[in-house]
Amino acid sequence: MSLQDLAQASGVSVGMLSQVERDLTNPSVRVVTAIRRALGVELTELFQELPKIxxxxxxxxxxxxxxxxxxxxxxxxxxxxxxxxxxxxxxxxxxxxxxxxxxxxxxxxxxxxxxxxxxxxxxxxxxxxxxxxxxxxxxxxxxxxxxxxxxxxxxxxxxxxxxxxxxxxx
Missing domain, CATH: 2.60.120.10 (Jelly Rolls)
Structure with missing residues (x-):
């Protein structure tokens, strides 16, 4: 999905999405929720899973x-x-x-x-x-x-x- 497509689906600007993607900003809860919902993923999928020991x-x-x-x-x-x-x-x-x-x-x-x-x-x-x-x-x-x-x-x-x-x- 392109940044433009994600911006349209989420209501988050392309500039903000680019900054999030490049780890240049810490997004608000509202922004992460909008992105997550546009991508159709669960909140748990955004967490980096630690390897099982x-x-x-x-x-x-x-x-x-x-x-x-x-x-x-x-x-x-x-x-x-x-x-x-x-x-x-x-x-x-x-x-x-x-x-x-x-x-x-x-x-x-x-x-x-x-x-x-x-x-x-x-x-x-x-x-x-x-x-x-x-x-x-x-x-x-x-x-x-x-x-x-x-x-x-x-x-x-x-x-x-x-x-x-x-x-x-x-």
Missing amino acids: QQDPDFVRRASRRPRLEFAQLSKELLSSGGHHNLQFMILHIQPGGSSGDSPLRYPAEKGGMVLSGELVLRVGEDEAHLGEGDSFVFDSSLPHSFRNPLDEVTKVLWIIGAVPLDRHL
Whole structure:
């Protein structure tokens, strides 16, 4: 697929795609989501898988073998095992003042999670919640949503994404 085709399918500029491809920029969550959806790939396919040292069943992900995806304001530590599943979970490490980006995210899925440490400001539709350690949440991610870390320290969030069957949105 050419950069022009991907730009048209994702709504991300050719210049930004070129910078991402050449590893000159750290794309926002919104940009990565747009690219991933345009390419029709699962989030787990964007993580660099570490080679297996021992033979584990496909449903196991060892703590020492968690791949990480780095963004400008946060990183995602993949907890889900490899393969195609309808459930993905990870730990978001959100830098001080970091956020999900300038534009709200929105796509068919269910999301949930729990603040492991720090604080999270979560906005879903017109509602906003300030969450602290131990607080949890679940929402329909077809609604516009965003999040940010209001603190001067890293916030860690267990983040869960469940695929929603297409017929539920028909």
